[in-house]
Amino acid sequence: MSGYYLQLMTNGIIAGAVYALFAVGLTLVYGVFRFINFAHGELIAWGAYLTLAFSALIPFGAAIFPAVALTVLIALTQERYVYAPLRKKTGITLLIASIGLSYFLRNGLRLLWGSDLQSFGFEAARGLVFFGITVSRTQIAMFLAAVIFLGFVWGLLRFTMLGKGLRAAADSLELAEIVGIDMKKIRRAVWIISAVFAASGGILIAIDTNLEPMMGIANLLKAFAAVLLGGAGNVWGALLGGLFIGIAENLGVAFFSPGYKDAISFALIIAILLFKPTGIFAIMKGMR
Amino acid sequence: MDYLYHILVIALIYVIFASSLNLELGYAGLYNFGHVAFFAIGAYTSALLSLAGFSPAASMAIAVLCSAASGALLAVPALRLSGDYFGIATLAFGELARLFALNERWLTKGPMGLPGIPRPLGIEAGISGIPVYFFFTVTITAAVLLILRKTTMSPFGRALKVVREDEFVARAFGKNVFSLKVRAVAMGSLFAGLAGALYAHFVTYISPYDFSLNETILVLLCVVLGGKGTLSGPVLGAFVIILFQELLRFLPIPTDWGRFVSPIQGMIYGAVLVILMLKRPEGIIPEHRT
Numbered sequence: 001m002s003g004y005y006l007q008l009m010t011n012g013i014i015a016g017a018v019y020a021l022f023a024v025g026l027t028l029v030y031g032v033f034r035f036i037n038f039a040h041g042e043l044i045a046w047g048a049y050l051t052l053a054f055s056a057l058i059p060f061g062a063a064i065f066p067a068v069a070l071t072v073l074i075a076l077t078q079e080r081y082v083y084a085p086l087r088k089k090t091g092i093t094l095l096i097a098s099i100g101l102s103y104f105l106r107n108g109l110r111l112l113w114g115s116d117l118q119s120f121g122f123e124a125a126r127g128l129v130f131f132g133i134t135v136s137r138t139q140i141a142m143f144l145a146a147v148i149f150l151g152f153v154w155g156l157l158r159f160t161m162l163g164k165g166l167r168a169a170a171d172s173l174e175l176a177e178i179v180g181i182d183m184k185k186i187r188r189a190v191w192i193i194s195a196v197f198a199a200s201g202g203i204l205i206a207i208d209t210n211l212e213p214m215m216g217i218a219n220l221l222k223a224f225a226a227v228l229l230g231g232a233g234n235v236w237g238a239l240l241g242g243l244f245i246g247i248a249e250n251l252g253v254a255f256f257s258p259g260y261k262d263a264i265s266f267a268l269i270i271a272i273l274l275f276k277p278t279g280i281f282a283i284m285k286g287m288r
Numbered sequence: 289m290d291y292l293y294h295i296l297v298i299a300l301i302y303v304i305f306a307s308s309l310n311l312e313l314g315y316a317g318l319y320n321f322g323h324v325a326f327f328a329i330g331a332y333t334s335a336l337l338s339l340a341g342f343s344p345a346a347s348m349a350i351a352v353l354c355s356a357a358s359g360a361l362l363a364v365p366a367l368r369l370s371g372d373y374f375g376i377a378t379l380a381f382g383e384l385a386r387l388f389a390l391n392e393r394w395l396t397k398g399p400m401g402l403p404g405i406p407r408p409l410g411i412e413a414g415i416s417g418i419p420v421y422f423f424f425t426v427t428i429t430a431a432v433l434l435i436l437r438k439t440t441m442s443p444f445g446r447a448l449k450v451v452r453e454d455e456f457v458a459r460a461f462g463k464n465v466f467s468l469k470v471r472a473v474a475m476g477s478l479f480a481g482l483a484g485a486l487y488a489h490f491v492t493y494i495s496p497y498d499f500s501l502n503e504t505i506l507v508l509l510c511v512v513l514g515g516k517g518t519l520s521g522p523v524l525g526a527f528v529i530i531l532f533q534e535l536l537r538f539l540p541i542p543t544d545w546g547r548f549v550s551p552i553q554g555m556i557y558g559a560v561l562v563i564l565m566l567k568r569p570e571g572i573i574p575e576h577r578t
Contacts, residue, residue, distance in 0.1 A: 035372070036372050036375075036376065082562055082565075082566065085566060086565060086566065089565075089569075090371075091371060091372045092319055092371060092372060092375070093565050093569060094565075095319070095372050095375060096319075096508070096512065096561060096565055097561070097562050097565035097566070099321075099505060099508070099561065100557075100558045100559070100560070100561025100562040100564075100565065101558060101562055102558070103505055103554055103555075103557060103558030103561065104554075104555050104557075104558025104559050104562065105558070106554070106558075107550075107551040107552070107553075107554030107555040107557075107558060108551070108555055110550070110551035110554070111548060111551035111552060111555065114547065217501065221379075221380070221383065224376060224380075225380075228376070257391060259387070259390065259391035260387060260391060262383070262387060263383075263384055263387045263388075263391075266380040266381075266383050266384045266387070267380075267384065269376060269377065269380040270366075270377050270380050270381060270384075273366075273369050273373055273376070273377045274365050274366070274368065274369075274377075
């Protein structure tokens, strides 16, 4: 019986690692730009769908790269034409604009690829068994990719000048600008990281399950919960928050009807906001 | 002709729905992104009660009070949050409400939905009852708009605008900001519930798919496009959006292109929302500021 819970726990950690990827991107944007990017979910979905489109032309492994690059381009375009002109407005104006953008991009997906479920068409491989716990190859790839990407962010923030700039900008955008940090570079870096993470996570989730136009918004709401758990703008908090959501969701299956799997993150969002709006895993004060 | 009445009824229901959101978003500055939940509570409560044998008119009255009460219940804790966090919390509440309707089959029959909801005041079911239902809806909409006009021009309405502009000033004038906001949300939820109940008894079939995030975005668009913080803005916004949506059906589009219509429509809505924020955040009818 304990093997059952251990299996759920493992599934949870793997799902959580991918949620962490989404949450770190989302929280970075919040940390630097101070608004909740509702269109983040659409980067997840577009990454997956673009890979589907390119994999019809070139091998799957190669298709990932142009797909991720195009997703980054989408993120930079929305920054250039929507978010940058609205920079001086309130967070709510930006939030509504990003809701509009997300609706635009989601319907763009439906226009190009239709609303039906699609998949990359990999055959279901037999899982590998470690100590009685079954793990599929995709799941291992998901976990490894998440660890590599998150390790990259850690190195970036910790050891590079760009990372220092990012931390400074998250602390105070104005002060960072005053001391002469190149804000253009910082803004671009934030969008690139957030888009690359979103697209790669989206591709991994699509390999594991399937593609559908609502996949972005579904994962976005989980990323919201993770970001809030970690305290908005806090990178390491978002990471732990993502893991927590993944584990809570999968363990929850043992206790609630599976139909409520998604409800767990929504209930968490409300509970955190009400009882501890600064986040539970708000360790190390933001990105330091 | 019946079809025209059908469109007008839907437009009027959206007038009430948008105006109720406007009371929170436009007047009190509360960005409620889960407003569709109260539309759903109104629709489901009224449908379930009338299917259980209550008279439809009584069911609607009870449903409206239920929405108002649940609005107040959500508002009391959620109003501790400000700005975009309030938005995210209400968004989560809206999705929770939809998941509840989808999963609690014993109550809501889940994804199968509730068919055969009777119309109130003995209005016939089916197409023949539509014109009468139209006049019923016109009367209710007119009453709602009158009440909203009275409310927003009253000291309560003016106090809400002060809260929106500057909470500290409102407090300095001795206003109880929290109570003002709770009353705004309760009243907004009341009218959203009324719109939901009107919808359920009109279309006579509801399912959880009628109350998704899309409806939230649609009603938000009605308010923002028409002009938030004005009485006539959401009315205009609702008519523009619903008429646009219905008129699209009459365009001579080849049938095999049909599947492109709904995504393109969605893209237009999204783009309009973005362009409004960029170029004209006050909407078509700007709020009169003195």
